[in-house]
Amino acid sequence: MGRSLTLDNIEHDILRKDFQEPRIHAALVCAAISCPPLRQEPYTGENLDEQLDDQVRKWLFSPYGLQIDRSQNRVAISSIFDWFGKDWQAQYAIEGKFTGSERERAALNFVSNYISPKDKEYLEQGNYKLSYLNYDWSLNRQ
Secondary structure, three states, X not given: OOOOOOHHHHHHHHHHHHHOXXXXXXXXXXXXXXOXXXXXXXXXXXXXXXXXXXXXHHHHOOOOOEEEEOOOOEEEEOOHHHHOOHHHXXXXXXXXXXXXXXXXXXHHHHHHOOOOHHHHHHHHHOOOEEEEOOOOOOEOOO
């Protein structure tokens, strides 16, 4: 279309802005160790919803997406939810459940759609300390 774009432009100036799809954070990644995993197949129009949901699950079930420690009453989520927290607010804002700020509750509400019913119930009750996981920017060589 007559203009140069970087991958950063495509992600932040087009896809995030125009499509308001927070699952994009699980799909477009920089390949750092703490990033969601790279998909081993191309994204396709007919399978996109299923592929994005699968990517979110893989991310959250990794040590870099979500950690729940009931014995310490702590929940830690990826720093991506901190950096881009507003991306979840439009679709997932909620009152009266979860813990934290409006942005944090929206992220936790999103997360709760991809975890076990028992973990969802724990997150919804909101009686835990929420933090963000340290981000390892080292290249994921796997």
